[in-house]
Amino acid sequence: MSRKGDRRERELTNLLDGEGFVVMRAPASGAATARELPDILAGNGDSFYAIEAKSRDTNRFYIDGVEIEALFYFAMMFGAKPRIGVRFDNENWKIIHPSKLYVTRSGNYRIDKEFILSEGETIDEL
Amino acid sequence: MSRKGDRRERELTNLLDGEGFVVMRAPASGAATARELPDILAGNGDSFYAIEAKSRDTNRFYIDGVEIEALFYFAMMFGAKPRIGVRFDNENWKIIHPSKLYVTRSGNYRIDKEFILSEGETIDEL
16 A cells, blocks of 8 residues: 555544544455455444545546455455445545446446545545 | 464464454554454354454463453444454464453453363354
């Protein structure tokens, strides 16, 4: 992860913490098993989320279908709700369920700024 | 954590993985929030555990009550089952619910080898 990506992820962690969630970030390495882990787990006794965190300075990008499948798999195994956290430059974090995203013919998930800002939830709406 | 403690924890991670669990270890640092996190989360779609892992070469030791309270709190927030994983030298990992342990008058939890070997579950019994 880039330094900026790491800073953004800590930002999301702190925001969730501020909303009363207990947060656990995936270790940067040393997970000891080959499986892809979500970036953040957050629970408040009521809801429990597995979150892939993405920050970008572009208005549109794509997430590999394999990464989303891994998120769904992990969430199912942990009994968590799968979510994508998206942070565009100069915007707030938005949280969205992957199934709301447009999927390309090649199976990748499209993250479109306008769509995310209108359809995503803010942290305090979780 | 000591190098041996880290090796033991990876051992437990791999054992759980081998039994079909998806496992996430707490980051060694950089959790970004002050709260104490459990060492290992493990889920198989059926059960989801938050585990404090302890390895010792002595026959008896104590876990601080505060650490167990943090485990209960975290487990509640994540919807996980709280467990202690114990690995004595030359023995297999045993998993036990903290509430089965003897609590001292000062509020600490006693880990007694004989008791753990007889009352703890093996990984494949989880």
